[in-house]
Amino acid sequence: MPDFSTQAVVLRSVDYGDSDKIVTLFTSGYGKISAIAKGAKRSMKRFGGTLELFSLVNVVWSRRRGTGFPFLKEATAIRPPDRIRRNIFKTAYASYWTELIDKWIEKGDRHYATFELLSYVLGRLDDSEIDDSLLSMFFQVKFLALCGFSPNLKVCSVCHKPLDAFFGNRLYFSRIKGGVVCSGCGIHNNRDILLSRGTCKLLLWISNAPSDKALRIRFSGASKEEGTRLLEGFCVYCFNKDFKSLRFLREIRKEK
Ligand SMILES: [Zn+2]
Structure with a gap:
C-alpha cells in the first residue's frame, strides 16, 4: 500500500x-x-x-x-501550540473550533479551504497578536460561509429591504430566517437575537474584508459581546449539535 x-x-x-x-x-x-x-x-x-x-x-x-x-x-x-496550551481561554477557543469541524465534517470529504482557515486561526491564536474573541468571530463567520450557512446581514431576510433603510438602531437577527429581519416583517420572539446596527456592520466587515484587514478592526466591548452571542447561537442552531467545548468556554468567560 x-x-x-x-x-x-x-x-x-x-x-x-x-x-x-x-x-x-x-x-x-x-x-x-x-x-x-x-x-x-x-x-x-x-x-x-x-x-x-x-x-x-x-x-x-x-x-x-x-x-x-x-x-x-x-x-x-x-x-x-505552545501559547494555546498554556492559556485556558485559548485552549477553550481552539477546542470549540476543532469540535465544530470534527462534528460537522465527514471523514474522507476534502475541505482544503476549511483546513486553511483552521490552520490560519490556530496560528494567530498562538501568536497572540489578535484578540481571541475577535478571532473566534472571524473563524465562525468564515466557517459558516464555507458550510453554506453564511448569515445574511445586508438586507431583511423576509422583504429584502436594505439594512440602511431599517428603522432604528436595534435590529433583530432571526436564526430561523438565517439573517436580520426588519421591524415590519415577522413576529419577533425570544428566539431572535437583538443586536445593534454597528455590530451588524462590523460582522459584515469581518466576513468580507481580506483576513489581515478584517482582523485589524476595533470592536467595543458591547459589540464583541453581541457578535459573540449571535455567532455562537447561530452555529449551535445551524449545525444542530451540542458542543461541549462551547459550554466550557461560556462557563470560563462568565467567571473571568
Ligand atoms: Zn422586512
Missing part, C-alpha cells in the same frame, strides 16, 4: 490499548482521517510531543487492507 504525506491539524487523540493512540487529523489533502499511532501512548521516542491537540504537523500514513484504521507512520511538528 502506498504512503500518503500531507499537512494536518490534530483534532482529537484517544488512548487505544496499552500502548497506541487513535489520532483524528484534519488534513490539507485528504479531509478528516483517524489513524492509529503505534506506540504513541507508551513511548515518546517515535512521535515525541508532535501529536498534541491543535498542533500543525506533517504526517505520513498508509491505508491498510480491509477496514482497520490507517497507520500513522511519521509526524513532524510544523507549529506546536
Whole structure:
C-alpha cells in the first residue's frame, strides 16, 4: 500500500490499548482521517510531543487492507501550540473550533479551504497578536460561509429591504430566517437575537474584508459581546449539535 504525506491539524487523540493512540487529523489533502499511532501512548521516542491537540504537523500514513484504521507512520511538528496550551481561554477557543469541524465534517470529504482557515486561526491564536474573541468571530463567520450557512446581514431576510433603510438602531437577527429581519416583517420572539446596527456592520466587515484587514478592526466591548452571542447561537442552531467545548468556554468567560 502506498504512503500518503500531507499537512494536518490534530483534532482529537484517544488512548487505544496499552500502548497506541487513535489520532483524528484534519488534513490539507485528504479531509478528516483517524489513524492509529503505534506506540504513541507508551513511548515518546517515535512521535515525541508532535501529536498534541491543535498542533500543525506533517504526517505520513498508509491505508491498510480491509477496514482497520490507517497507520500513522511519521509526524513532524510544523507549529506546536505552545501559547494555546498554556492559556485556558485559548485552549477553550481552539477546542470549540476543532469540535465544530470534527462534528460537522465527514471523514474522507476534502475541505482544503476549511483546513486553511483552521490552520490560519490556530496560528494567530498562538501568536497572540489578535484578540481571541475577535478571532473566534472571524473563524465562525468564515466557517459558516464555507458550510453554506453564511448569515445574511445586508438586507431583511423576509422583504429584502436594505439594512440602511431599517428603522432604528436595534435590529433583530432571526436564526430561523438565517439573517436580520426588519421591524415590519415577522413576529419577533425570544428566539431572535437583538443586536445593534454597528455590530451588524462590523460582522459584515469581518466576513468580507481580506483576513489581515478584517482582523485589524476595533470592536467595543458591547459589540464583541453581541457578535459573540449571535455567532455562537447561530452555529449551535445551524449545525444542530451540542458542543461541549462551547459550554466550557461560556462557563470560563462568565467567571473571568
Ligand atoms: Zn422586512
